[in-house]
Amino acid sequence: MSLGENWFSEAALGYAMSLEIEEKLHEEQSPYQKIEIYKTRTFGNLMTLDGITMLTTRDNFIYHEMMSHPALFNHPNPKDVAVVGGGDCGTLKEVLKHDSVKQVTQIELDERVTRISEKYFPELCESNNDPRAILLFEDAIDWMKNAKAESLDVIILDTTDPVGQAKRLFAAPFYKDCLNALREGGIVVAQSESPLMDMEILLGLRDEMEKAGYIEIQTIQFPVATYPSGWWTATLARKGQKFGDFREQMARHRPFETKYYNAEIHKASSVLPEIMLQALVV
Amino acid sequence: MSLGENWFSEAALGYAMSLEIEEKLHEEQSPYQKIEIYKTRTFGNLMTLDGITMLTTRDNFIYHEMMSHPALFNHPNPKDVAVVGGGDCGTLKEVLKHDSVKQVTQIELDERVTRISEKYFPELCESNNDPRAILLFEDAIDWMKNAKAESLDVIILDTTDPVGQAKRLFAAPFYKDCLNALREGGIVVAQSESPLMDMEILLGLRDEMEKAGYIEIQTIQFPVATYPSGWWTATLARKGQKFGDFREQMARHRPFETKYYNAEIHKASSVLPEIMLQALVV
Numbered sequence: 001m002s003l004g005e006n007w008f009s010e011a012a013l014g015y016a017m018s019l020e021i022e023e024k025l026h027e028e029q030s031p032y033q034k035i036e037i038y039k040t041r042t043f044g045n046l047m048t049l050d051g052i053t054m055l056t057t058r059d060n061f062i063y064h065e066m067m068s069h070p071a072l073f074n075h076p077n078p079k080d081v082a083v084v085g086g087g088d089c090g091t092l093k094e095v096l097k098h099d100s101v102k103q104v105t106q107i108e109l110d111e112r113v114t115r116i117s118e119k120y121f122p123e124l125c126e127s128n129n130d131p132r133a134i135l136l137f138e139d140a141i142d143w144m145k146n147a148k149a150e151s152l153d154v155i156i157l158d159t160t161d162p163v164g165q166a167k168r169l170f171a172a173p174f175y176k177d178c179l180n181a182l183r184e185g186g187i188v189v190a191q192s193e194s195p196l197m198d199m200e201i202l203l204g205l206r207d208e209m210e211k212a213g214y215i216e217i218q219t220i221q222f223p224v225a226t227y228p229s230g231w232w233t234a235t236l237a238r239k240g241q242k243f244g245d246f247r248e249q250m251a252r253h254r255p256f257e258t259k260y261y262n263a264e265i266h267k268a269s270s271v272l273p274e275i276m277l278q279a280l281v282v
Numbered sequence: 283m284s285l286g287e288n289w290f291s292e293a294a295l296g297y298a299m300s301l302e303i304e305e306k307l308h309e310e311q312s313p314y315q316k317i318e319i320y321k322t323r324t325f326g327n328l329m330t331l332d333g334i335t336m337l338t339t340r341d342n343f344i345y346h347e348m349m350s351h352p353a354l355f356n357h358p359n360p361k362d363v364a365v366v367g368g369g370d371c372g373t374l375k376e377v378l379k380h381d382s383v384k385q386v387t388q389i390e391l392d393e394r395v396t397r398i399s400e401k402y403f404p405e406l407c408e409s410n411n412d413p414r415a416i417l418l419f420e421d422a423i424d425w426m427k428n429a430k431a432e433s434l435d436v437i438i439l440d441t442t443d444p445v446g447q448a449k450r451l452f453a454a455p456f457y458k459d460c461l462n463a464l465r466e467g468g469i470v471v472a473q474s475e476s477p478l479m480d481m482e483i484l485l486g487l488r489d490e491m492e493k494a495g496y497i498e499i500q501t502i503q504f505p506v507a508t509y510p511s512g513w514w515t516a517t518l519a520r521k522g523q524k525f526g527d528f529r530e531q532m533a534r535h536r537p538f539e540t541k542y543y544n545a546e547i548h549k550a551s552s553v554l555p556e557i558m559l560q561a562l563v564v
Contacts (some may be wrong), residue, residue: 002285003291003300007284007293009285011302015300015507016302018300042296093284141383196341225512229505229507230512231513259557261555264561271549272546273542
């Protein structure tokens with residue numbers, strides 16, 4: 001069959017994911033990109049940036065939980081957190097669920113992404129007024145270069161794909177600035193694309209992290225229906241220490257709700273299939 | 283963007299997966315269904331039945347390995363195996379990698395699926411002449427009803443979606459016939475659809491298995507890029523016993539290659555996220 005006109009499609013490398021659209025709710029050209037919001041038939045609202053799927057109401061929880069909780073429960077006591085990108089505020093909301101966290105600084109380039117998310121994804125933005133949250137709208141490359149040394153426990157790189165300007169967020173100089181900003185034992189986590197479609201990006205990202213001087217690098221996997229191939233990864237790297245045990249009892253008895261993450265998933269997500277073990281030589 | 287004419291699309295429930303096509307290699311109406319083979323740009327060959335994706339060269343390994351090895355390594359000594367459906371022979375090939383297996387009977391309704399697979403997916407059919415393999419082309423419902431009691435160790439239900447005639451393969455009377463054909467401790471495993479898109483089918487299948495009298499039911503999860511949502515499940519059920527430990531050392535030192543499955547993945551695949559735990563009440 002061929003899809004009718006009322007479908008949004010994102011195609012790359014011979015594969016496409018499409019969602020059926022009921023109406024376009026918003027469209028604007030911000031100073032940085034074209035932002036579109038669609039009402040889909042079965043996935044709630046959809047946000048795209050320059051035609052690339054960022055999130056849907058229905059399935060964003062998996063991505064946001066897996067970008068946050070594994071890194072935060074891998075750290076013994078995360079107090080100061082930075083989120084790079086993350087303009088939809090879904091990651092920010094998950095981070096703020098952790099009582100140990102005293103401050104989260106979110107550095108998103110495009111303020112319009114956040115303002116539009118407040119309107120179309122209000123459930124993700126409900127913690128934006130938490131006094132622990134600082135929302136900055138500026139270039140994260142500069143921010144990280146100027147960040148105080150040893151001032152952060154966890155850095156979450158909730159970025160777009162490594163295309164155009166965002167490429168610099170996938171390279172050793174930026175990871176080195178993150179390393180500098182992290183305290184001993186601090187953890188950086190980056191979204192690291194699909195193991196089926198983008199293995200070279202994942203391998204490149206791990207190489208750049210290694211060059212930057214992290215002690216241990218760990219890739220985790222999880223499903224994201226609306227990203228290419230439906231199979232996604234995040235990659236964690238730690239400063240000065242190996243990962244060791246995570247706070248399993250805390251994860252098991254966490255005083256907040258999750259829809260995907262749990263303590264067993266924490267462990268299972270770091271188990272890699274043969275094709276990844278062979279490619280990553282872990 | 284809207285996809286051009288040279289894309290195959292499968293759409294359901296407001297979501298579509300599409301593959302870019304270089305050419306259609308084959309099309310026929312068998313006595314049972316329309317079988318089409320496409321050469322895709324980046325996923326190798328694609329087979330569809332009545333417009334529904336069955337497999338691609340590139341990503342079928344995950345599905346076939348996960349339909350076979352977890353069930354086979356969960357069994358202490360699987361000798362006699364039946365594959366229901368599975369006409370592309372990818373599951374059969376994985377089963378025959380196990381030295382303990384003395385006989386595999388495959389019961390596929392449509393001989394044309396197998397003949398066409400031999401041509402377009404020869405790598406999956408390379409064990410079809412193994413003397414341990416018996417390929418039957420007939421109705422599995424009847425076959426299972428007439429199967430000798432306590433004659434099988436593992437039954438793999440590698441079926442199409444529960445639509446039309448195939449619905450009977452997702453219902454208690456058929457699962458009861460499977461139970462009857464299994465020896466004590468025997469295991470049936472069924473492909474059980476997407477946890478994101480088809481939770482009711484998964485729940486229904488588990489209910490029917492329970493009604494049929496299996497002692498323990500276990501759902502495992504894995505990615506399949508070319509199935510709806512990219513996130514898939516299989517459900518295992520055991521006769522007369524709980525699952526207990528799998529043959530972990532054998533799985534770890536298996537004398538054959540896999541591309542997805544390994545002993546750690548075996549364990550990790552049965553770990554379920556919160557939404558599944560809550561829905562399945564496991």
